[in-house]
Structures are given as C-alpha cells and as structure tokens.
Amino acid sequence: MKLFAAYVKRTRHSTWASADRVREIMSRPRHSAAIPHELYQVNHVTGHEVTTDDGTFTVHSLVPATDAPRDTPLDICVYLHGGGYVNGLDDRHWKFVSDIAGAGMKVIVPDYGLAPEHTASSARTLLDRVIGDAADEARDSGHRLCLAGDSAGGGLALGWMLTTGRHDARDPVERIALVSPWLDVSCTTEGLDALVDDDPWLHPDGLRVAGLAWAGADTARGVDIHDPLVSPLAAPDTDLAALPPTAVWTGTRDILHADALALGARMHRTGATVDVHTCDGAVHVHPLTPTPEGKAAREEVIRWLSS
Template structure:
C-alpha cells in the first residue's frame, strides 16, 4: 500500500488540492471508460438506456459467464461508481465489478450523469427507475437485492436510500455496502482536517467544488448529497450496513461518524452492521491491486452475497 500511496502523491493529489484545477477539469469533456475487452471473456453484458426528465443514461447489466443460461435468476446488486460526481467509471471499477459478478450476483451499473451538467436530482430519478425495476425482478424470482457504491457512489447510494420512502424498491434492499463513502459534500466532518496530511490522494479544497456543483439543486445540507445530515430516525430505517475504510483517507472521518451513529442507535440491535478499518490504507483501497485491496475485495463480495 505504501507504493500506491507514493504514486498517488506524485499524480492525483495536485488535482484535488486545487479548487481552480477542479473547475478546469469539470469544464472538460468527461466520459466513463468503455467496458474492457477482456471483461467480456468472463461476463455477459447487456446495456440499455433509461430515460428520466433530465436525459437518457446508460445502464449496464452484468452476469458471470458460466455454463448456466445467461438469464438464470440471481441475487442482484446495484452498484454506483465513485469519482467525486465529476468522473465516470474507470478500469478499477470494471475490475471490481468482475469480481462482484463472479461472486454469483447479477450486477446493475447505472452510468449516471456527472456534474456540473447533471446533479443529484437527475441521479435520484435514474435510481428510482433502475432500483424499481431491479426490485421487481428480484421479487419475481425470489432473489435478494442489495445496493453498494464506492466514494461518491457510496454517498449517492446511502443518500438515495435515506431520502426514499421505505416502501417499494427501498424496502426490498436488504444490505448496503459502502466503500470509502463520501457522506458530506461540504467536507466539514469532525476529524477530516486532521487526516489531510496523511491522505496522498484527496483534499477538501477540490472536493468541495465538485460537491457544490453536484448539490446545486438541493443544497449541500440535504441528506441526498450529505447523508450525515440525516436524522437518527432516518438512520434507524436502514437495512444492514457494511463499511470499508482506510486510515490514510480524509473520508475515513465520514465512515467513522456514520459507524458511531449507527452503533448508538438502540433500534439497530440484531442488524448485521459492520465496519472494517484497514490501518494505513488509502481511499477506495478495495479497488486497488494490492494485497490489502484484494483481501478487502473478497470480504466485500462475500458480505454482499451473504456468505459472511
């Protein structure tokens, strides 16, 4: 993990430590990385288009390529990618998604619109449609539905669940997995500033610009974009919550606050909530090609598939 951290110090940190550079980056054309060629060797992939008031978005459906027919019913995981709401899917996500599908699940990946062209309300509308369809499919075959995401995708997943009535699609979700989640777009979580010096990748100066663009329609204190602002009553309604975080990540502060708040709620007794802290690990370390990353990845897949 030290080598990865050193590489990030030389490459990524300058972007996030500069508000101006993030603004310049948001002014450039940005798209998700295409599905890698080798991905098709181990997965069946179907891509469709979902239209909501803000536009039409691509949604990928992945199932592992096995001897079973590709339409064999499976448990479903809807996965939301990270990227600070201004970057799309990249090769690290596709690698992780391959392992998630190999865990025996159908994986649905909405390629939601990025800020500043799109914001949280467009993503919410897209998720309303995607998760409603996924819940209907799971119910029709007697299978489970879970929700997961990394970084901004984790924040979006939790924000959607907290601001959606616990009926219909939201009620069908039995677990939510959060990898280094970004849970406060203002980056004012207690303890965050103390982690700036040890994080080789992220910096609040740039993240706040991206977060403000994403939250422009609802405001930065809305639970959809900053789930840590949600009331305890809303947190009580959540299904089982799994969190994976590293201590060389400024967003470890967000994960810590959420963990502590969930643990303090009497109504969550009996829930399978868990938080795994990796000392010295960087942001979204389960997506890295490191021993720590691979171990965390296996743990996440097993938890989402209810094997642990």
C-alpha cells in the same frame, strides 16, 4: 500500501488539491471508460437506456458467464461508481463489478450523469427507475437485492436510501456495502481536517467544489449541501436507524475515514446493524487498489454482498 500511496501522491493528488483544478475538470467533456475487453470473456454484458426528464442514461448489466442460461435469475447488486460526481466509470470500477459478478450475482451499473451538467436530484430520479426495476426483478424471482458503491457512489447509494420516495424500491434492499463513502459534501465532518496531511489522494478544497456542483443549490432542482441526499450524515437518527444491515470499508490515510467513522458511530447509537472495517495505513477506496490489502478487502466486500 506505502509504495502505492507514494504512487498515488505523485499521480493523482493534483486532481483534488485545488478548487481551480476541479473546476477545470468540470469544464471539459468527460465520459466513462469503455468496458474492458477481458470482462466480456468472463461475463455476459448487456446495456439498455433509461430516459428521464434529465436525459438518457446507459445502464449496464453483468452476469457471470457460466453454463447456465444468461437469463437465469440471480441475486442482484446495484453498484454506483465513485469519481467525485465529476468523473465516470474507470477500469478499477469495471474490474470490481466483474469480481462481484464472479461471485454469482447480477450486477447492475447505472452510468449516471455528472456534475455540473447533472445534479443529485437527477441521479435520484434515475435510481428510482433502476433500483425500482431491480427490486421488481428480485421480488418476482425470489432473490436478494443489495446496494453498493465506492466514494461518491457510496454517498449516492446512502443518500438515495434516505431520501427516495420510492419505498417499494427501497424496502427490498437487504444490505448495503460502502467503500470509502463520501457522506458530507461540505467536508466538515469532525476529524476530517486532522487527516488531510496523511491523505495522498484527496483534499477538501477540491472535493467541496465538486460537492457544491453536485448539490446544485443554485439550480431549479438543486438541494442544499446539508440535504441528506448529498450529505447522508445530515439525516436524522430515526432515518439512519431504518437502514438495512450496512458494512463500510475505510482506510486511515483517507480524509473520508472521518465520514466512515461518523456513520458507524451514529448507526450503532441508533441500534442499526453496521460494521466498519478499518485498514490501518490504507488509502481511499483501497479495496479497488492493486495491493495485498486491497485484495483482502475486496474479497471481504464480495463475500459480504454474496453471502
């Protein structure tokens, strides 16, 4: 992990190191990476479009390629990708969702709109449809529905659970897996500043710009940066207590480790079921990294989702 952290610091730290750098990223066209060819060799991959008032979005579905018919009902995982709300799906995400599918699950991956053109409210509308449809499918087939996400996707997953008006979609979600979730777009969680020097990847100066754009407070459908949709740690204890069993994976060389610890402490206090898995010395989203620690954590996440 030390070698990987050094590599990350050389190649990725500049992305989030300054507000100006993130503004530059948001000023140019950005698209999700194409699904890698090798995923088609082990999965049946399909996609369809969902249109809302905010635009048309692609929703991908992966099921493991086995001898069973591809429409055989399976447990379902809706996966929300990270990227600071300003970057789309990349090869790490595709590899991770393929591994989840390989455990015998159907994985649904909405390619939600990015900031600043789209906001959290736009994503919530899309997820109301996507997760609502997944809930109907799971209910009709007698299978389980899980929700998972990494980084910003983890924050979006929890924010949707806490604020959606679609209780018929939310209530069937049986468990949530969060990988290095970003749970406060203002980056003011207690203990976060003390982690800045050890984090080779993220910096609050860059994240705050992305978070402000994602909240879209100055837009017609925007929300305040302390709204639980974008900052789930701002939710009242009563709402956190109502969440289904939740597991969190976090590393100590990640400024968002503070968010993970804060969520775990608050959910424990409310009596909710939560497990926080901490990897000492690990960087942001370590279960998605090509390291021994990442492989072990990735297997934990998948085992927990599919058990």
